[in-house]
Amino acid sequence: MxxxxxxxxxxxxxxxxxxxxxxxxxxxxxxxxxxxxxxxxxxxxxxxxxxxxxxxxxxxxxxxxxxxxxxxxxxxxxxxxQAGRVAQRHEIIKSFFINILGVDAAIAQKAACKAEHLLGPVIISRMRDFTNLTKKKAGPGRIPARIEKVKGTKR
Amino acid sequence: MxxxxxxxxxxxxxxxxxxxxxxxxxxxxxxxxxxxxxxxxxxxxxxxxxxxxxxxxxxxxxxxxxxxxxxxxxxxxxxxxQAGRVAQRHEIIKSFFINILGVDAAIAQKAACKAEHLLGPVIISRMRDFTNLTKKKAGPGRIPARIEKVKGTKR
DNA sequence: CTAAAAAGTTAGTTATGGCTAACATTCTTC
DNA sequence: GAAGAATGTTAGCCATAACTAACTTTTTAG
Incomplete structure (x- = not known):
């Protein structure tokens, strides 16, 4: 802060x-x-x-x-x-939340709306790289069973 | 928003x-x-x-x-x-940024200070689970070379 | 033990960014 | 093309949360 x-x-x-x-x-x-x-x-x-x-x-x-x-x-x-850059950040964060963290689309959307204003370029670019790599290689993104279970925690 | x-x-x-x-x-x-x-x-x-x-x-x-x-x-x-809960969120986010995203401690610290106020319980708990699992199994957290390179992007 | 420094408070101002009520303009429909 | 609906604006207000200047209280040195 x-x-x-x-x-x-x-x-x-x-x-x-x-x-x-x-x-x-x-x-x-x-x-x-x-x-x-x-x-x-x-x-x-x-x-x-x-x-x-x-x-x-x-x-x-x-x-x-x-x-x-x-x-x-x-x-x-x-x-x-400018608007494009903001939208890009939003999209990167949202994708990361959905694809890497395995979070519900609606929750990811809301969180991205807030986070997009305060996460800096380093973190954003890491998120982007991470998501991209995971998509391509189906690698680190494998969310293990234990986390899947947590998914049920609706709110 | x-x-x-x-x-x-x-x-x-x-x-x-x-x-x-x-x-x-x-x-x-x-x-x-x-x-x-x-x-x-x-x-x-x-x-x-x-x-x-x-x-x-x-x-x-x-x-x-x-x-x-x-x-x-x-x-x-x-x-x-209350204070403990806030500190906990901070810690979880910071650890996630450092250990999963491979971000510099100082950057992670600052970003966590901001994000701790707006990321909801679902995302926070995913971050915690993700970090814990990664630490234990040295699994998904293997950050590939390409991302390591990005690390140099100081600010 | 007293005087100066340090710590804390009060009062008043500023900036952002929302809101409602009331007014102005534009569009739509007969 | 005029009346009413929809849209947009203005004016004035409120809340949060920061600031500075000036004051009070407490602590600390001598």
């Missing part, structure tokens, strides 16, 4: 966890329905609409999205790549 | 990440020097002294520590066990 000195946003290009969440949500919504409307983003994140307006304006200030009042949100060049 | 509806503290017995950090710091400081003094806690967390006073009062309200102005902090029964 700590080491976040002031603005709460420092890690990735100065984006806070919340801002990364918005980037990711915009990406997901846009992927799903072609455009990113404020209401859909709000639903996707489970926040109220005014929260979206505020967040979008911040992202626009940072040059990550194009904001036009009452229009829909689009990414800038910088924005797409 | 999301699913934290209001108070930002919901997960573990209603403790926020910050409060868990304080519990852990109190434990560490007490372990190291016998008693938990405010200044040491502040140093250990890298926060200013008034932040500690505020946090301690909150923990006292929740019945986790005993607070007496100008006195040093002690745990209640509830407090010790």
């Amino acid at each position: 700590v080491e976040i000195k002031r603005t709460a946003a420092r890690k990735n290009n100065g984006l806070s966890a919340s801002q990364e969440d918005y980037l990711e949500a915009i990406l997901n919504v846009a992927d799903a329905s072609g455009i990113a409307r404020s209401t859909d983003i709000a639903v996707s994140l489970g926040v109220a609409k005014p929260s979206v307006t505020g967040a979008i304006k911040l992202l626009a200030q940072r040059g990550l999205v194009n904001y036009k009042p009452y229009g829909c949100v689009t990414f800038t060049q910088k924005g797409v790549s | 999301v699913e934290i509806k209001r108070t930002a503290a919901r997960k573990n017995n209603g403790l926020s990440a910050s409060q868990e950090d304080y519990l852990e710091a109190i434990l560490n400081v007490a372990d190291a020097s016998g008693i938990a003094r405010s200044t040491d806690i502040a140093v250990s967390l890298g926060v200013a002294k008034p932040s500690v006073t505020g946090a301690i009062k909150l923990l006292a309200q929740r019945g986790l520590v005993n607070y007496k102005p100008y006195g040093c902090v002690t745990f209640t029964q509830k407090g010790v066990s």
Whole structure:
């Protein structure tokens, strides 16, 4: 903990966890329905609409999205790549949880949403390498019976 | 993300990440020097002294520590066990990062500090089982050469 | 035993990021 | 094309959790 000195946003290009969440949500919504409307983003994140307006304006200030009042949100060049990086981290973590730890997809999904904002590049890349190797070689990933049993622990 | 509806503290017995950090710091400081003094806690967390006073009062309200102005902090029964649980999670995550992912101890330490507040019981227990099994059987944990190489990626 | 240093506290400020209520704009449908 | 629904925005508020400056209490040296 700590080491976040002031603005709460420092890690990735100065984006806070919340801002990364918005980037990711915009990406997901846009992927799903072609455009990113404020209401859909709000639903996707489970926040109220005014929260979206505020967040979008911040992202626009940072040059990550194009904001036009009452229009829909689009990414800038910088924005797409940032969002992509976040989504990538999410995917790596989620896969790792599912394929290596043998965790339920839903649980992996939720945990990845949180962990993606705070695990650094070293750990993320290890997770990626680990997952890849395991897939290819069906190697370390063999989850032994004892752990399989634990799987029943629903929650 | 999301699913934290209001108070930002919901997960573990209603403790926020910050409060868990304080519990852990109190434990560490007490372990190291016998008693938990405010200044040491502040140093250990890298926060200013008034932040500690505020946090301690909150923990006292929740019945986790005993607070007496100008006195040093002690745990209640509830407090010790809570702090212990947090420390346990920390340890499990850190060990996993070090022993399974093959990550540097310092990086593992920092990442564990953050992850301990948000990874749920399922994932934590998988990490523990995985680490234990690996240690005993020297099994899945064999990190292949390719990953070893990545180790050099300092930061 | 007293004066200075160290430790702890209070009061007040700041930043992030959520919320509701009320207003504005755009879309849709007759 | 106008009325109502849907969508988006503004303004103002709340909670968490950090900070600094100034003050109080306790500890420690001489």
